[in-house]
Amino acid sequence: MKNLLSVVIFLICTVSLTNQARAADLTIYTYDSFVSEWGAGPQLEKIFEKQCDCDIEFIAEEDGVSIVNRLRIEKQRTKADVILGVDDALLEVVRSAGMVQDHQLQLSGLKAELNWNDTAFVPYDYGYFSFIYDSSKIKQPVTSLKELINSNASVIYQDPRTSTPGQGLLLWIKKVYGDQSAQAWKQLAGHTVTVTKGWWEAYSMFLEGGSDYVLSYNTSPAYHLVAENKSQYKAAPFSEGHIAQVEVAAITKATKNKKLAQQFLAFLTSVEAQKIIPVTNWMQPVVDGVELPKAFDDLIQPQRIGFSSQQVADNRKSWLREWRSAAAK
């Protein structure tokens, strides 16, 4: 009996000790594709750990929305020092919940077109939501959002409640249709193959021939060109303009290691990191002067339209309600 007890105590001690040893210096909440073996996470981790001589740990949630939800539950008891993977449409929600603090960094090299002067959030990549098609099948692609919605081309898009591209389409339709959005959603529902939970499900189904168009990014064709040497996938430029998505990172209020967190955010916008992110996360870099594969030169450069983060935060709920009521019929 005594022996058993000592074994148990020994086990508890070793487990708690190894746990302590395993607690990283910097814990980062992000979404899972960022830390997958082909994502940016593993490469960035290697470089940054060498620079800071520290241990960083990524904890992966399913998507940006899940990161926010988790922070809401954990509040001040969160393990996260940094969150990475929320976008500009969601950031006001995070800020108003009081979960992040100012980064106090001088971000000098950011691209002028981003027009970025946020005090808490640091952008690390961006792209324009676009509909992708296979040019070997579709010779005359649609040229505007209205044309797409009026057509009967089969479409796959993502649920705006779970995925940031889906939310992008929500904003896009709202911007173009305004009060007539509900009608537009209903019309789109008539030729929608499926609404998926995340980007990856939708995109892989499209690649398997599941639809004529899929909602993705203007940067997606670069992936096919660079990674697969395929040139038939193209983004359709729309005359109404496109909604941009800027992905951001921030320091949590609960962090005990702000210095290191700041160092990490600064690293994210360094040329070294920015060289990796576009060819792993397949988005545009946020600073000028990053050398990129030639495929990035041929991407469509749409006119940017959209709402401010504050407008999105104020209306997101009611727009979502409008979408789900219209699309449910």
Added chain:
Amino acid sequence: MIKELLTRFSDLSGWLAYLLISLITLLSFYGLIGFSEGGPDWQLLSDSYFHSILSFSVKQALLSAVLSLLIAWPIARALYYVPSLPFKNSFLSLCMLCFVMPTLVLITGLVGLLGNNGFITSLLDQLLFGSWNLYGLNGILLAHVYLNMPFAIRIIYQQLNHIPDTSWQLAAQLKMSPWQKFKIIEWPSLSAHMLSLFGFVFVLCFNSFAIVLALGGGPQATTLEVAIYQSLKYDFNIPEALTLAWTQLIVAGGLYLLLNRLGKTNWLSADTGASQWLPKAAGLKKQLWRVLYAICWLCLLMPLLALLLSVLQSEQSLQWQQLLQPTLITLGLGLFSATVGLALGWLLLRPIRKLHLQGSKSRKAMVEWLASHSLVAPAIVVSVGLFIFLLPRFDIDRWGMIVVVILNTSVVIPFAIQKLKPRLFQFDAQYHSLARSLKLSGWPLWKIQWPFVRPVFLSTFGLLFVLAIGDVAIFSIFGNQQWQTLPWLIYSYAGSYRIAEASMASLVLLAICSLILWSSEKFQTEAAKGQASERNSKKEHEQVKTKERNHVAD
């Protein structure tokens, strides 16, 4: 003194089990309610979105249940009236496998068969003039019928086998017409069971999660269960989730309670009748039954064959060793959940048995409902509630798997109860008064009980094992990448449309399930045979006579 304490404890242990399973649900609702200040959002009840998902949930469950029963019925009759059908036992085992098959295996099979690039999609597309789409109501119904129709076949066939030989003999003597036979003999033996069978399938489809999530295809085909998940996982709108959860609980739970009182199907027992005197089909009718039987075989096998074809057709070299760790984790998880689920199920049944012996029906129904409430309490709500409760108190990234195992166990408990119950009731009916008069309790009583319940225990264990290893809903909340289970691996492969890999993992999972089911059914039939031979040794003479008569009648 010690003996008395032990009896006390064993009385208490039953109620402790109730405390335990109620605690899980209570803590999760505490987590949810404690997090939202306002409580449920009753305004939702007047939202048109709410109406459309509620009506869709009811519609798909109703259609699924009606179709499952309507298709199952003629096939069960074919089995009954043509005893010479080949591979009948294998067919019945396949039916059981379909019912408990992890839903993701089926989803992968269906996508491989009927998805955008499925093996017979183009054929179907031509037949339907290009309007075929697996996603939406089509896919949900297909999957639900595939899972539940075989189960209904088993139940209906089993009920038909309970028609006493004498009824048929009498019908023959009275020269009843086929319609009269159906109306006077067949239907009355089925009707009560049909109702509870219908209700049970309805509840299962009403609560269906993975299928609707994977094949639903957006807001047009969303059920309450999925909407709850969405409002928690997507919008983090707890008041809305609570409203939806209460609706779900009231509709499904109410129906289940009602059926518990009305119906009397022992929906998991696997009794198969011995040979008997019955009106055998002949001629054209017999051929028709045979064709129907063959079609059913084909339909049930097709999604499984599609899995095999996907694996064979794939060009990439598939890496089996990647499946090793998830397989071991899945097996460990199933082993634990089945063992603990079985033990808890047995403990939970103690008060029920006591109340049954005392004859207090309404209290028994209430206790039984409590014991199997996890069948109607949405697994997603319980998981998310517990997640909210535990997250600030517990390192979920490290110990989440423990919660997966606990919740998985609580989900399989109702099945343990349903399967153990009839046998234990039978034991009580036969031996309770004897045991009491002999003052048997504790270990000596257990020694008598064990040989009696052993076969059922073993087959229940197998069933729980198979059910426990199929979960994805709970894993989606608490699981992590280091502890990937096989179903989760399938989910991630299928989600990214890597059908070949998903099919391969599905085949492994399917093989495990078949093996477990096959061995547990074997145990049960062997034990049943043993008992039957014991009972029947006296009747042997009579049986020989009956058989002779049968031959004459042929």
